[in-house]
Amino acid sequence: MNNKLIEKYNISVPRYTSYPPANYFREFGEEEYVDAVIRSNNARNGNVSFYIHIPYCRRLCHYCGCNSYAMQKEDRIGAYIDALHREIDLVARHISKDRKISQIHYGGGSPTAMPVGVLKELNEHLLSLLPTIGQPEIAIECHPGFLTPKDWEGLAEARFNRFSIGVQDFDTEVLKAVNREPSALLMEEIFEILRGVGAGINLDFLFGLPGQTPESFNHSIRKAVSLRPDRLTTFSYGHCPWIFKRQLILEKQGLPSAEDKAEMFRKAKETLTGAGYLGIGLDHFVLPDDELATALNTHKLHRNFQGYCTRRTTAQVYAFGVTGISQLETAYAQNSKAIPEYIEEVSSGRLPIKKGYLLSAQEQIAREVIETLMCNYHIDWSEIAQSLSLDTSAIKQAVNYDEARLSEMQTDGILRFNDAELTMTEDGNPFVRNVAATLDPLMINTTRKFSKPI
Known part of the structure; x- marks a missing residue:
């Protein structure tokens, strides 16, 4: 990568996971959201995507920019799950029954911090609401640090067919520095279980962390290539300590320079493309026969807050849970960020919308x-x-x-x-x-x- 380009263009700009970006959102109410949901039934794209936000983590990583919270007592988590089911019903009554589900995505936090049975019941609830397209994508973000073979098998039985595994780095010293638990199982064992049920596998990596070098990060990428995941992401760590205070811990440890980060990406890209992967968007790499590759080649690739998608799975997004952001044709709507407030609002029969944007x-x-x-x-x-x-x-x-x-x-x-x-x-x-x-x-x-x- 040209250092002159880095010097000139490595400036503050939006990530554009949405347009306008989320920091343009304003106060937004339940009535505005319901109106947008009703209008979404007549939108150009009639497919439905459901997003479920599970905010809990067994351990909080220092780098995290997600809406994450430490695990709470069982009764509080149970109240949150009950509120999710209630919110789903509050929104679903405004969605036309002739529409089809093309995508379900669980993010967090760590969705896999929940018992598999809880996730299975949520899937069953969502899938009871509407018919689906052929082979809908039902995806979950997974923290491999706490999952047993039985857990992975149970997730497949719960109808998940795409697994995004948050590796971040195979170097245990890097993981220790950022307070992340390494995988409980060998990655080869996880792949054997998921391949056995025909699931899609994504591996997610993060570069720009303390202790990483271009050589060490590329070592992790080479190991990933040997496993042959369907998709692989190389996310650039976004350092925003003015928003996420715990990131200051990493700042004290020392972060790689912009030049070193650029070299990490360059080496990773060289390794991945040399192994036959095709670059997708900013940070994704996929095998040539992946449907995302086909979409890119025909200029039909799309994206939402959950990541890249094809026209087949592209849909308007209805989000549930704290901080969840619904992405509809005419509006965005974001739920409350506080778990107690979210539970109280939904338990009272009100949608917990706090922010949004009418385009x-x-x-x-x-x-x-x-x-x-x-x-x-x-x-x-x-x-x-x-x-x-x-x-x-x-x-x-x-x-x-x-x-x-x-x-x-x-x-x-x-x-x-x-x-x-x-x-x-x-x-x-x-x-x-x-x-x-x-x-x-x-x-x-x-x-x-x-x-x-x-």
Whole structure:
């Protein structure tokens, strides 16, 4: 990676897991959310995705930027699970019964901190509400540090068919430094169990942690390649101690430089592409026969807060649990962040919506442009115009289409563009967030703080 590009473009920009980003959310109420849910029944994309947030962890990792909490007493956890079931019913009564579930995703926290039976009952509840598409994706984020063979087998029996295993690093000293428990089983044993039931396997890694070097991180990636997961992610650690105070512990230990982080990514990418993996978006790598690879090759890749998805599984997202964010065609809505408040609201028959955002018509267009670029590294202006039943001039007017700025980026070698399309270069891919921010009208003269790309 070119150090001059790092120096120029490694600046604060949004991650764009949503548009607008979550730090633009404002006060939002139950009535606004219900109205958005009802309108979602007539949206262009009729599929349904359910997201379940399990906030509990057996041990809190110092780097974590998720909405996570230490384990509580059994009765408090039971009250939270009961509230999840009640919230599901409160929302489901507004969703048309002729729609289909294409995706279910459990995140956290550590969803696998819950007993398998609890997760199975939640799946059964969700799947009783609506029919599904053929082979819906039912995914769960897994902390392997506390799971037995019986647990892995039970998760498969609970109908989970995609497992995202949070390895982060195979180096136990790195894990110790960030307060993360290593896998209880050999990864080979986990793979044997999951492969035996035909499940999809993702391995998740995090670079930029104390104790990591380009060589040591690449050693972990080489080990991962030998296991041959279907998908592998190399997330860049986002250091935001002004939001997540526990990250200050890592700052005291010493974090790798931006140059070392860039080299970690470069070496990892070289190893993965050399082993036949195809790069997807910012940080994902998949085998060539994976459906995400097919979607990328046809410029049909999508993304939500849960990660990359195809048009087959793409859906409007209805989120349940503390801090859960629903992503609908016209609005975002986020639940309460406090577990006691969440339980009290839902137990009283109220939806626990606290924040959200109602997108204007212009922002819905900008979202389509930025999500397309972030997922596919490519924008065909006429394709977007056709999908939205508008002309290309209206699309460009809805974003901050600045030819002078784009020309500068083209001179720097991070993109190519003309009137018809815009395409990231291979050297420019790590800076796709910068290009998206250039097209983002909300970034004009903004004073908001974001993490850096590298």
